[in-house]
Amino acid sequence: MFTIGDFARHGRVSVRMLRHYDATGLLPPAHVDPATGYRYYSAAQLARLNRVIALKDLGLTLQQVRQILDERVTTEELRAMLRLRRAELEDAMAAAAARLVQVEARLRSIESEGHMPTNDVVIKGIPAIRVAELTATAASFEPEAISPVIGPLYDELFRRLDAAGVTPTGPGVAYYEDSPEGGGRISVHAGVQVAAPLQDGAFRVLDLPPVDQAATIVHRGSIDTMLPTAQALAVWIDENGYRSAGYAREINLECPDDRDAWVTELQAPVTKP
DSSP states (O other): OEEHHHHHHHHTSOHHHHHHHHHTTSSOOSEEOTTTOOEEEOTTHHHHHHHHHHHHHTTOOHHHHHHHHHTTOOHHHHHHHHHHHHHHHHHHHHHHHHHHHHHHHHHHHHHTTTTSOOTTOEEEEEOOEEEEEEEEEESOSSHHHHHHHHHHHHHHHHHHHHHHTOOOOSOEEEEEEEOTTOTTOEEEEEEEEOOOOOEESSSEEEEEOOEEEEEEEEEESOGGGOHHHHHHHHHHHHHTTOEEOSOOEEEEEEOOSSGGGOEEEEEEEEEOO
């Protein structure tokens, strides 16, 4: 038998928590000394304590935890519940990390206002290119809406190209359009240059038309950190008397395993009034 302090240490909980569980009838001690009122716990009670903590971490109330334990939930059922909760927490952590990246990108844009070098902007014509692509819809053009869509699209595109025996002949080309669904939704096109015949099937092969004039700039770093570069390009377009003529294409010039070492060219179509 363990004193309440010893049991708390073995269970990695506080004495206060054990007293609360006793008061609610969730985990009463195995023995209470009638003379002193001291609580004593058995090692076998660690199993119930672990279940209480696990179910509480699932977001259940103590009343719900007690009900589940009284119904004698099986180990396999509890394991399934914990796996589900783990997946939910992992998704929440990934979403929070993505939001943090975008907050940092916005902060860099604010900090670089008026200081972002734009002397690397080049006006040039873009030739027609043939790409194999997959398309999906994002809820908006916000980075946090685009990133979860375009990454899986590229993974699936390269899987299908490999299965079809089609080898890319050039860099990846991502481009965007207003979705026919409306409501601010965006059609996301994840493509890569190929020499395959025009087709619609497991993937689409099409010729992207040439662009007479595009303001271009090179971004070095992850796509998720592109915002300051894209906004610097927008400032250059406005300050140099051009008008935007659509969404910019993203040409993936270098895509090593380290995403922070990526090199991407932004090609924003423009017109000169």
